[in-house]
Amino acid sequence: MISDDTLREGMQGPGISFSTEEKKKLADKISSCGISRILVSYPSAHQSEWEIAKYLSSRNRFGEVYGLGRAINSDIDRIHSSGAHISLHFPFKYNSLDEVYDSIKYAVSLDWLTEVAVVDVTQYGINQLMKIVKRLSDLDVHTIQLPDTKGKANPKIISEIVAQAKRITDSKIEIHCHNDHGLSVANAIAGIEAGCDYVDTTFLGIGERNGITDTLTIAQYLLDTGLIDKESVDHMRSFSEEMLNIIIGKAGLSFFKNNLPNIGDNISTHTAGTHAAFSDVFGGTRFSVNVYTGRSMIKRILEANRLSIDDQDLTSLIENIKNISAEEGRTIPAAEIIEEAGRYVQSD
Ligand SMILES: CC(=O)SCCNC(=O)CCNC(=O)[C@H](O)C(C)(C)COP(=O)(O)OP(=O)(O)OC[C@H]1O[C@@H](n2cnc3c(N)ncnc32)[C@H](O)[C@@H]1OP(=O)(O)O
Ligand SMILES: O=C(O)CCC(=O)C(=O)O
Numbered sequence: 001m002i003s004d005d006t007l008r009e010g011m012q013g014p015g016i017s018f019s020t021e022e023k024k025k026l027a028d029k030i031s032s033c034g035i036s037r038i039l040v041s042y043p044s045a046h047q048s049e050w051e052i053a054k055y056l057s058s059r060n061r062f063g064e065v066y067g068l069g070r071a072i073n074s075d076i077d078r079i080h081s082s083g084a085h086i087s088l089h090f091p092f093k094y095n096s097l098d099e100v101y102d103s104i105k106y107a108v109s110l111d112w113l114t115e116v117a118v119v120d121v122t123q124y125g126i127n128q129l130m131k132i133v134k135r136l137s138d139l140d141v142h143t144i145q146l147p148d149t150k151g152k153a154n155p156k157i158i159s160e161i162v163a164q165a166k167r168i169t170d171s172k173i174e175i176h177c178h179n180d181h182g183l184s185v186a187n188a189i190a191g192i193e194a195g196c197d198y199v200d201t202t203f204l205g206i207g208e209r210n211g212i213t214d215t216l217t218i219a220q221y222l223l224d225t226g227l228i229d230k231e232s233v234d235h236m237r238s239f240s241e242e243m244l245n246i247i248i249g250k251a252g253l254s255f256f257k258n259n260l261p262n263i264g265d266n267i268s269t270h271t272a273g274t275h276a277a278f279s280d281v282f283g284g285t286r287f288s289v290n291v292y293t294g295r296s297m298i299k300r301i302l303e304a305n306r307l308s309i310d311d312q313d314l315t316s317l318i319e320n321i322k323n324i325s326a327e328e329g330r331t332i333p334a335a336e337i338i339e340e341a342g343r344y345v346q347s348d
Contacts, residue, residue, distance in 0.1 A: 001192070001227055003037040003174060004030050004215060006202040006243075007052070008068055012271040013206035014258065015251030017290035019329030023052045027061065029239045030203075033215075034232030036063035037198065043067045043082050044075045045273070046291040048326035053082035066115060070274065071100045076107045086110065089117040092149075092278040097132075101139065108140050115143035115174065120281070121161060122152045130164055137169035143198065144171045148187060150282075151180030151209070151261075155190035162194035176200035179211050182261030188213040189221060203236075203243045208275070209284065210259045210266040216240045250330065273297050289332045290325040293318065298337065305338050313344040 007023050007030075010016065018026065023040070030038060040056050041049035053067040067084035069075030070091070079086045086107045090100060107114045118124075118132050129146075136144050146161055158175060165173050175191035175198070177184040188199045205214035216236045222228040247255055258265040269286040270276055273294025276287065287297050298318055302308060309317065317340055321332050 001197070001199060001222060002035055002215060002218065003039065003198040003200050004035045004202065005039045005176070005200045005212065006030060006206070006215070007038070007040045008042060009039070009176075009200070009207040009212055010202040011290065012208035012292060013211055013247075013251070013255075014209075014266045014269040014271065014286070014288040015255055015331055016206060016247065016271075016288070017250070017325050017329055017331045019326060020048045020052050020055075022329050024055065027052075027056055029242070031061040033235040033239055034229070035215075037066075038062050038064070039066040039068055039087055039200075040084065041067050042069060042292060043084070044069050044078045046322045046326055049291060050078060050082050053079065053084040057083040057085075064113065071103045071107075071116070073103055073106055076103060076110065080107075080110045085113045085115070087115045087117070087145075089274075090119045092119060092274065092281045097135075101135065104136065104141060105139055108142075112140070113142045115145055116141045117145035117147050117176065119147055120149040121146045122148060122150065122157065126160065126164060129161060130168055133165045133171075134168055137171045141171055143174050144169065145174040145176055145200075147176035147200075148178055148184075149176075151178030151184065151267075153177065153187055154181075154183055155186050158187045159190040159194040162191045162196045166195045172197040174198035174200065177213050178207070178209065179205060179213070179261050180209060180267050184211070184213040185217050185221075188218055192218075192222075203240055204247060206243075206247065206259075208272055209269060210261055210264055270297070276300060287334075289321060289334075289337065290330075291322045293321065301334055301337055302341055305334070307338065307341050307345060309341055309344045313341075317341055317344060 041053045043050040057065040065084045066087040067079040068087045071088040173196045175196050177187040201213045201215040203215050205211040219233045268284040270284040271288045275282040276297035
């Protein structure tokens with residue numbers, strides 16, 4: 001039931017970044033918690049993300065190891081070459097889904113366990129969403145994820161979409177609930193009660209903006225329903241305590257104040273490069289920079305500081321930023337990005 005997303009979604013939490021060595025250690029702990037399904041990285045983001053996907057998928061610690069990417073052939077090839085199972089997300093805005101479906105067909109031809117996230121489910125009417133579910137099911141997508149990407153859903157909505165999806169497809173249904181309105185746990189429980197097959201969680205609920213459903217809270221709920229054993233929950237509790245110190249070490253104690261739903265700063269902070277690329281979909285104006293950044297985000301940070309560099313320099317600036325972040329397991333503050341960028345401006 002639990003699909004752990006701490007190593008990928010968790011690394012989208014403001015101020016959070018993990019090096020490859022840190023991810024290996026965290027993966028060991030997660031597997032000791034009895035979790036067998038895990039999404040570990042975004043292989044097209046950086047070499048380190050490909051390496052951890054390769055490392056974890058070549059070991060027998062988990063039943064299913066996934067890497068995430070865009071529904072485009074180059075991201076699919078990158079994930080597949082790591083040996084991880086393919087997890088794809090739709091674009092956040094589109095005119096047509098034809099090319100997306102072609103790429104998904106390609107992914108399924110490589111990996112029968114392919115999973116696809118129909119991002120931001122609350123943008124659709126229920127009939128339109130079910131048409132998409134049916135189309136993915138006809139393409140033999142193994143797992144259809146229905147994520148509340150913007151954290152705007154409520155338990156009634158999640159219950160309705162999961163129940164309807166389960167009626168029209170034999171594909172597995174997965175939910176992924178963001179916490180902007182503080183409803184990620186209630187929404188996940190509504191999805192479980194409505195019959196979903198998997199629920200995405202992260203330890204301490206860390207993730208993009210103010211995160212998603214917390215693993216331990218859901219495990220505690222599943223314990224009461226008999227779907228998980230007490231030993232696993234005990235391991236999750238002690239790992240959650242360790243994570244608390246890891247997160248404070250990386251993002252400071254104020255992380256937990258900023259991470260409050262509805263009022264915390266984190267709800268307007270983005271890490272995902274692809275989110276910054278769709279600024280009319282995601283309104284956030286604060287950025288946390290690690291290997292998940294992209295051109296759109298770095299350009300916006302430079303523009304806010306009245307700096308502009310040419311395309312080639314931007315490529316090399318982003319490469320440097322991502323390398324430092326991956327090696328040192330830390331986010332890169334705006335001041336450091338500006339200083340790095342300044343070197344390109346001066347050398348022109
Ligand atoms: C809901 C979620 O959290 S899904 C997970 C999102 N996670 C991330 O975005 C983290 C990893 N991202 C990255 O490392 C970078 O954004 C990269 C490597 C993917 C791309 O970086 P860049 O090439 O510098 O592009 P940038 O980040 O500015 O923009 C993303 C591009 O992907 C496109 N895109 C985004 N999602 C999709 C998708 N599902 N399918 C196709 N294209 C997509 C955008 O339209 C944009 O294209 P453009 O460059 O033609 O405008
Ligand atoms: O977990 C995934 O597969 C990606 C989707 C996601 O993170 C989201 O929509 O918020």
